Amino acid sequence: MTSQSTPRRVPPKVTDALLAVGVAVTVSIVITANEGGRHGPDPVAYLWAVGLGALMLVRRRYPVVVLAVSVLGLFAYYAAGYPAIGLAVPVAAALFSAAEHGRITASVVAALLVTTVSVIFRLAEGQDFSFVVGYELAGHVLLMGAAIALGDSLRSRRAAQADARRIAELTEARYRQEAQARLRDERIAIARDLHDSLGHTTSVIALHADVAREALGRDDDAARSALELIRSTARRSMDDLRRTVTLLRSADDAPRTVVSLANLDAVTRAASAAGFDVDVHVAVDTPLPAPVEAAAFRIVQEAVTNVVRHSTGSRVEIRAEQDSTHLTVTVADSGSDPLPSAEPAHHAVSAGGAERAEPSARGAAATGTVEPPANSGSGSGSGSGSGSGHGIAGMRERAESLGGTLTAEQRRTGFVVRAVLPLREPV
Structure with missing residues (x-):
């Protein structure tokens, strides 16, 4: 070179x-x-x-x-x-x-x-007047004018060069700031992905570890099923971590591996194993922009995690519908009763015969107490992923970062999370 x-x-x-x-x-x-x-x-x-x-x-x-x-x-x-x-x-x-x-x-x-x-x-x-004015004067004036013009031209050129250098420095500084901003946004996106993925995983593991503990000595099949689900969930979590670490170590600018709405079975499997009837309807005709699809997947993941942890219902519906300008994602559960304030963990047998924990066990794991969903009043449903309300805040942050909106509210029929994401990122 x-x-x-x-x-x-x-x-x-x-x-x-x-x-x-x-x-x-x-x-x-x-x-x-x-x-x-x-x-x-x-x-x-x-x-x-x-x-x-x-x-x-x-x-x-x-x-x-x-x-x-x-x-x-x-x-x-x-x-x-x-x-x-x-x-x-x-x-x-x-x-x-x-x-x-x-x-x-x-x-x-x-x-x-x-x-x-x-x-x-x-x-x-x-x-002689003709000689002094008509002959010599013009030459003297031209020579002095040329000297002045040359000096001013040199000054202007130096000023232009100084301005160009200043503009180049400002441009370089702007590009450096933009690169730092892109790096910061990428780090925030990775941190958000890890939070959502690990939050979902740990919630599922905690729930089914509690189920396995309660089933030991009473229903070995249910205990083995819960432990198998814990093992498969932990393996998927490790795969996510491995992909993230590989991305961080990559020296090139290869596009990130983006989660997809086509992989919602990985999210709904945990809800089904917890005894929920899961109804999924994805109506997406064209390929979605990667950031939009990733945000939609994570919003569904967080909402379903909160349903598993907090809902008093038995059914969860997931809808993803696309029109010409927006993708609308809705997660609704059928729970409408308030969570019990402090009851021991109870278990019920679902229609499929699998034992699932009642909301007290889902919300408080092995402690026997209930963690009420933040930002949702006393109602149940897909409220917050934690008592501090980071679940709804994180989902709303994802939607707003793409120029969209997110609402989470308790209705008579249950708790509903609805996100509207534009198919084009904001300029």
């Missing part, structure tokens, strides 16, 4: 030194021509040329002072009667320097002053 080397910039002091030498040499050569003047060049004239060049060493710090000294020095030179050196040549570098540092007004005023004084002085001496 080759890298492009950044061209080295000449240090400013070196540039100023070269410009000083150039001005001194140029003016000295013009003086040597010995054109006009009351007397020929002497060491003072050449010393003046050297001084004019030396001004370039401080042009960056004092651009207006350098310009003013150059103009006054030019007037003094001609007043002393030395050979003619023109107008633009002695002051061109000073005009350029002032314009380069943004002193356009000072440059223009100096150029006009030098031109006006020179023309008036030469005409007062009796020089």
Whole structure:
């Protein structure tokens, strides 16, 4: 891989030194021509040329002072009667320097002053008007104007480059912030997935561990069935963890493995094993966006987990219906009676013969007390996954992160969780 080397910039002091030498040499050569003047060049004239060049060493710090000294020095030179050196040549570098540092007004005023004084002085001496104004004036004005334009152009170019660098820095900072935001969102999504998955798993394991404990010595078949369900649930949980760790370790940007509404049997199996009659209806015609389908699956998972833990009913309905713009997910249970406040765990035999824990056992596991569903009053159903209400809050956060809505309410027929998710993520 080759890298492009950044061209080295000449240090400013070196540039100023070269410009000083150039001005001194140029003016000295013009003086040597010995054109006009009351007397020929002497060491003072050449010393003046050297001084004019030396001004370039401080042009960056004092651009207006350098310009003013150059103009006054030019007037003094001609007043002393030395050979003619023109107008633009002695002051061109000073005009350029002032314009380069943004002193356009000072440059223009100096150029006009030098031109006006020179023309008036030469005409007062009796020089030919056509020669002074018609021939020489245009060249002097053009040269001084070019010096000013060059200095201002260089200043503008540097300003544009500085602005471009600033824009590049701001753009880089914005991209870095966006990357950090994407990483933070991804971490939050992974944490939410782990919370929902592990919360569902631990709830199922706790429920059926309690069932197995109660069945030991009384119904060995029911105990073995509960233990088998615990084993299969734990294996699925480990698979989820393994996939998540693999995702975190992956060096590429491969798309995440997304849970699917087609895999709801993994969620409903636990409810069926707990004695619920589960009715699932998924009407999805087209492939859903991955974030929408993942959110829908997790909402169903959390809601069903809460039904298993808190519901006094015996039936749970899961609906997923899609229209042109939205996916609507509904989880409703048939429990309508309040949870008992503090009763020992009771068990009932479901229609299929499998023993399932009553709500007291589902809500409080082996403690014999009931954990009331948060945010649902005293009613039963798919309320919160914990007493602090993180279940409903987590489901609502998932829906709102996609621009959707989620409602969870106790009705006469049971507790209902309903999420409406847009099929397009918010811009």
